Amino acid sequence: MLLSTLDIALRGANVALLLVLAASLFRGFGTVLAGRLAAAFALGSAAHAVTASIGAASQVTAAHAPVIALSTGNVVVFWLFTRALFDEGFGLRWWHALIWVAVAAFSFVNCMWLAPASGVRFSIIAINLLVLGFIALAVAQTIASWSSDLVEGRRRVRVFIVSAVALYGGLNAVLQIALSGSSTAEIANIVNSAVLAGVVTAISIAMMRVDGADLFPAVAEIQADTIEAAAGVESSADQKLIDALMRLMGDERIYRHDNVTIGTLATRLGIPEYRLRRLINQRLGYRNFNVFLNEHRIAEAKAALADPSQAEVPVITIAMDAGFQSLGPFNRAFKAITGVTPTEYRRLKASAA
Incomplete structure (x- = not known):
């Protein structure tokens, strides 16, 4: 009972923190693509904070499935965010939306029909392998683009943000695959929520240490x-x-x-x-x-x-x-x-x- 209460409290704190971060990002940088994607990613992360369940062995309810789909689709937003963050000439294309819809739809179908038909463990593995793939794309984008950034402080903060999110997301996906059906799931979920709170807090503090206009430039131009x-x-x-x-x-x-x-x-x-x-x-x-x-x-x-x-x-x-x-x-x-x-x-x- 105590562990369950602590898990709920940590999830609630994460959701509140992420919603505040999303609102702050949208209000301060909603006019630029990287800022809008950062706000959208924070919102999707709030969905993840609600639904993340390491070691889950039961099937998903119809009410829960759309939130899980939103959480899964957030990895596409993360990939697009890293592209916008490091490539100031990047712009969204119509097929980017199609990729997000495809990933979210696959997650929803997986929860509602594939998991009951093929087993929860197979469903968890399929979804998290997809998540790991997009995290790998985001990391590759960061590595390829990082050296072109000429603002030293901004380079460090950007890499920290992407590295922290990728590390958390990657470990979360690996643990979900490894501990599916495990008896240690309840403790793992509490630790996961606590780590997520630490990551979000660290990112928020790091963002406060640089000029927001530098972190989310509207255009790459001569000033x-x-x-x-x-x-x-x-x-x-x-x-x-x-x-x-x-x-x-x-x-x-x-x-x-x-x-x-x-x-x-x-x-x-x-x-x-x-x-x-x-x-x-x-x-x-x-x-x-x-x-x-x-x-x-x-x-x-x-x-x-x-x-x-x-x-x-x-x-x-x-x-x-x-x-x-x-x-x-x-x-x-x-x-x-x-x-x-x-x-x-x-x-x-x-x-x-």
């Missing part, structure tokens, strides 16, 4: 006020490094090379990565390294598309010559900067000539 403020404190040594960097970009067109990283440029300039990050962020006003590269790539592509002598050159050739690896990312980056597609841009330049 004029940042440039002006930095100009007042620039040193001659920094200016020489900036000049050398611009020569690499303008004369050598290093942005054309495959797999250009901030480490590559730092090595060419003979300086530590952290110093180059600070220079590009504080002196040039960029908050994301990929945006810095893409602006140079798009500038070259714009010149090529506007050149009458290259009117017959395919767009994909121009894109790859400028350093893009495929047409999709080029089209998205080009439209984000110019407001039109490469083909439309070429047509507009040709009609104006």
Whole structure:
């Protein structure tokens, strides 16, 4: 009885904390995609706090199944949140909603029909393997995108948030698979609720330690006020490094090379990565390294598309010559900067000539 009461109390505290966090995120950052996804993830986590049941051996009721489906679908929101958090050019597509619906629907069908037909343990394994798959995608996104973030404090907090959630979610899924039908389920659920409370509290504290506008930027763009403020404190040594960097970009067109990283440029300039990050962020006003590269790539592509002598050159050739690896990312980056597609841009330049 005592354990049951403690479990209910911890679940109630988690739900309350997550609902407050969701409301705070939506009120403060509801105008940006990463903020909205963070709020949605907090809401889905509240559903998880209600339904999480390690070692469950009984079938799910019809009233419980929709909440479990919402909780399961939340792993898709987590994946999308990590994409928006680390890729400032990321935008939601219609098929993202379809993925969420498919995962939630599978969870609901699993609870209502597959579990009674094939057994609860099989149902638990199927759902949690799906959860582990999306957590792996989120972690892979974090690893791939983390180095491009130029704001040092924000990089650490973002990685902490994703790591904490992924670690908790991964361990929760593994324990649900391993302890299905176990007699230690009641204690495991209490420990799970306590750990969830600790994770949510730690994330909330970590978010308070950085500027919210840095954590959830609306767009990746050059900030004029940042440039002006930095100009007042620039040193001659920094200016020489900036000049050398611009020569690499303008004369050598290093942005054309495959797999250009901030480490590559730092090595060419003979300086530590952290110093180059600070220079590009504080002196040039960029908050994301990929945006810095893409602006140079798009500038070259714009010149090529506007050149009458290259009117017959395919767009994909121009894109790859400028350093893009495929047409999709080029089209998205080009439209984000110019407001039109490469083909439309070429047509507009040709009609104006």
